[in-house]
Amino acid sequence: MDKIFCENEMAFFEHLSGDRNPLHRQSQYAHRTQFGQIVVYGMYATLFGIGQWLKGRKCQLKKIKGEFRKPLVLNECYVLEFVEAASNVEIIYKKSGSICLKVKIFFTFEENFPLPLTNEKFTHDKLKQNATELSIQNEEIFTIDEPFTYSANWEAFQSCPINFLLMKHQLPTVQWNSLLWSTYYVGMENPGKQALFLSFDVTFEKEIEQNEVVFIENITIKPVPRFNKIIILAKSKGVSAIQLETFHRPLIIDWSITQVRSIIGRNNIFSSETVLITGASRGFGAVLAKAFALCGAHVLLNFNHSKDEAEFIAAEIKSQGLLCTILQGDATSAEAWQKIKKKLINDGI
Secondary structure, three states: OEEEOOHHHHHHHHHHHOOOOHHHHOHHHHHOOOOOOOEOOHHHHHHHHHHHHHOOOOEEEEEEEEEEOOOOEOOOEEEEEEEEOOOEEEEEEEEOOEEEEEEEEEEEEOOOOOOOOOOOOOOHHHOOOOOOEOOOOOOOOEEEOOOEEEOOOHHHHHHOOOOOOOOHHHOOHHHHHHHHHHHHHHHHHOOEOOEEEEEEEEEEOOOOOOOOOEEEEEEEEEEEHHHOEEEEEEEEOOEEEEEEEEEEOOOOOOOOHHHHHHHHOOOOOOOOOEEEEOOOOOHHHHHHHHHHHHOOOEEEEEEOOOHHHHHHHHHHHHOOOOOEEEEEOOOOOHHHHHHHHHHHHHOOO
């Protein structure tokens, strides 16, 4: 089946999980990252796929493993595929034949789950409202002794997107909470704001207790500064092992042309050159464009989605009396490059 993720789905998942990471929820912030647009919650895509596969059935998960190979973004069409065997299923999202997300589930179908032992309530006002900003400075492994109390906001199902088919009663509560805690903890706590989920591997116990609240214990943080990664290990009652792997994205580079000029000055080294820079509307690409312009080059700013940002960078360059032209097109598309080439020839560039 084809799947296009929309903004209302991200709003629903924020409400359900408590994960308010700006990469998924703030368009202005996301446009300034290397992705240039809002990234879909990986766990939402996982749970959406499970719902499409179950088609109303109930199941108890034995183990679930997910690997995020490429970020999923809003308003793009993905192919959602299912590869089933007797006791496991693979849920795969593809774009242009390339795998973006692959999830493997080991399960048993169940008719009924035990009733909750307690009606303990947990509200999301106890969770962080803004994502932590952590940096990876050393390889010191540390363990958090105090259990982490968490529960999904089940009231979110009152505004559930019509195409989200997975309901609370289809999975044991502890399994719901463990998966949703994973996305919350990575996106809001550790590493927080700069997080990008790489993989998750959760093994569940056969005997489960149906509590509305989960207590995540023995949270162990293993930084890997060399690769800008963090590995998180944990467990809870009903969950024998949780392993999460997350990338710590570099901070957004946002230098004005005045800042760039203070470092490299202004000269005519490239005064006879035309320089094309892809991804030039943000981050390092924008800094590179300003640097070449300050060195006398006619800079061609290529962007795909971020038109406002590209126009802002171009205006900043032109304000210094420097040459700059913006070009819209997907840098991965041969057809787009042919159109850009034709425009440059017509404009005599």
